[in-house]
Amino acid sequence: MTTPKETADVVLIGGGIMSATLGALLNDLQPEWDIRVYEKLDYVARESSHAWNNAGTGHAALCELNYSPQDANGDVDISKAVTINEQFHQSRQFWSFLVKEGIITDPTSFINTVPHMSYARGDKGRDYLRKRYETMSRNPLFADMEYSDDPAQHAEWLPLMFEKRGPGQVNGVSRFSQGTDVDFGALTRQLLGHVEGNGVQIRTAHTVQDLDRSADGWNVKVRDDRSNETTEVNAKFVFIGAGGGALHLLQKSGIAEGRGYGGFPVSGLFLSTSDPELVDRHYAKVYGQAATGAPPMSVPHLDTRVIDDKRYLLFGPYAGFSPKFLKGGSILDLPFSVRGNNLPVMLNVAKDNFDLVTYLMGQLAESKKGRFKLLEEFTPEVDPEKWNLTVAGQRVQIMKRDPQKGGVLGFGTEVVSSADGSLAALLGASPGASTVTSIMLGLLERCFPQQYAGWEPRLKDMVPSLGRKLHEDETLLKEISEYTAGTLQIG
Template sequence: MFTKSTLDSENTYDAILVGAGIMSSTLAVLLHELEPDLRLLVVERLSSAGLESSCAKNNAGTGHAANCELNYTPIHDDGSICTTKAFEINKSFEQSLEFWASLVEKGKLIPETFLNKLPHISLVFGDKDISLLKKRFSELSSHAAFAQMEFTKDHDELKDWIPLIMDGRQKSEKIAATRIKRGTDIDFGNLTRSYINQIEGARSIEINYSTNVDNLQQDTEGDWYLSLEAGAKKNRIVRSKFVFLGAGGGALTLLQKSGIPEGLLYAGFPVSGKWLICEEEKLTKTHNAKVYGNAAVGAPPMSVPHLDTRWIDGKRSLLFGPFAGFSSNFLKYGSKLDLFRSIKTTNLFSMLQAGLGNIDLGKYLLNQLIQKNEDRIETLKRFLPVASPDDWKLSIAGQRVQIIKQTPKGGVLKMGTEVVTSSDGSLAALLGASPGASTAVTIMIEVLNRCWHKKMKSSKWKNKMLELFPSIGIDINSNQDALLAIRKRNDFLLKLI
């Protein structure tokens, strides 16, 4: 056990954030805005920020606002549409836009470097799905948050919305879509680097790249000690009252090493992804939308098929997928032993229970693993009937670790994100995947409320939060005037008009 006498003030920080992706960088900027003198250490195992899950080619780049993602409006057994999650995600993404708009207003972000306005479209085929889409449209568009949603099954109108997708289709084909023009494509890698660039020059901020967290432990007084490895350099011990584990799939391993009881409830199931990418200008200029379809039976939400216009490092392209795969890595640049090292006596039973409860998912993944490129092209042709294999190449996407949690009902596979905090609020970890990056701001505010609650109640931090979030404390889903006012501000500052 380390003691306070072990370390000097140079190795003592107010907060240590593990990982330099979208989550940790968002929290770092928030803390720095709220109290610039806080000493922060960001530790990243790779050579730069935003190279893992936040990297543009490793994620969908969708500003998830439930505009087009059908899995955010599941169908109840009685046939009714559940909209709770859609409104929740829409509100969270608006909060992300609000934060970015405030940083733009302060001259700390340039929206053109990471954000593009792009219509979000839901696309379905056949009478049954068309009926469900129409029901979804009727339910959502009656509320202010989705009032701009349009619905059509007219082929001529669809040719205007999605000309590339309608090319080669029979007039008799039953097809329908909804559209919201106020959608976005986001380069989360560039956003992450923009966050880091704005804070790394501050005297109170230290960022260590190519550095791995070997271990962490808490002493009897509540201080956390982290052992850091940086290549050939001598191991370094650092100390902090607060630690955030925002290391993507690697957060689970570190959470287990921390030894906090809350971490014993969790296990992880890794899923990898692949994209078909097209950079042919004649096609990239014709398609201008994110078009989401329905997920296959048993498929995880991250595998909902979609054809997206993307801007990656400023270059326009089309991505279709994702196609699922399996690797025992918890990170794209991780170890094949990650999954096996995460299996403990405390989570093995819940993993087995989750496996037995998700047979359809196992079948889906097996089918994906045995697919050939010809099979992927055939799936693409469901969206693009005239797609040519020569225009598309396969690219490996990011690695996701889905949460397996021990609950009173046994081990449950959870598809979203979850914040895990120690009982004393000294450690927080983010586990899970979608919608992730799009709602990072709301998630990090949750971390602050759980772990920095005394500071968050202070008048100083309250005033700072109000500067960053003019709508904070207002339910914009039930207050239409507030929603329209904050959207008008966000659109103006972020140039989304």
């Protein structure tokens, strides 16, 4: 039997926040284009983008201490924090556009105000946090940050964490009251529902098995997992937004730009509770400092979450090692990703990151008691009966070539695209979903050079600050902040 053949302008692989955002942008810019989304699970937004598979922090570098490291002279470098904050402002603007256009009717269905706070213990931790506050609050993006090392103020801001502590502790706490909690799953579902209404085909239970170059783009081999039938879709542009599954598909595409990339999977567990006595006494996302060898995304945090209008507390993540690339993946995912071109990279990463491997193995072996001990660093009121263990999504961190070291482990996200712009893949996990708009704007510019200039005016309707830096223009920053806070009801 011959394989049925179809054609499309764009194929988006994966039904997570990345494909959903790119699909919404392209559908608005080129409504006549035939766009297809293929998702292997029965529902969209069930992997990393699902609310319970990530921490839902609207990463804006307000509370995450790994974005503002201290150097040997004691100075705090906030350059990365500035970049991430600017990127989150772009996401806020795009999401405001969705509300303004009526695509999303109730912003509180996916974004809610939750103060972002940082917490550091001991003299050294307090001094670092104070210095960070002094440095950051001089930048207009972070001018509203507050800081205190007064136990009474801590107890007022964070009753669950500080009310019942005894005397003698030294702590520093900083606060940014306009932080956010984001349900990326709810946002993904609304975006994909909207584009489906505009004619974009969304096929769940469809697994993309292979990709080959064709005369004018890519032949995408898709299996309908319900009927087991396979179709070949010839697409001019392919986006591999398959989350943890992206590396395998990038390798199958065979593009030269994908050579040398490997994936380092990190699993995550959270403790969660909806106990009103606890939930009502904590309203913040409080990020602490990383333990030695801990990867930056495993920094413990005690968070308010807002999911389907209900408040929860989440604590973690407890990282661990699993060879799976997707939550429902296979233990062969890691071994099957090893190629001649990435093996030297992976070996170098293993050699240089012994601390990390030791840390992850230690976390895997962590007992229930050990997990609550870590929670005790955040609150003296720990009753294990009130907390449930939740398995979060898998993160596949990037391993890539490095001219000096041979191979490095990256903790960010990266778009890898073919030289002709016909294929792009998103690798990595952090800060991930929060910066999705900037990631996709960059992808549009890189992969659609012929169309981009013509698209710019419309893109500026969606993201008014496009091409400008908010921290360099305080008037614009104020204007944009007020507009997005008002539209998204997070003011």
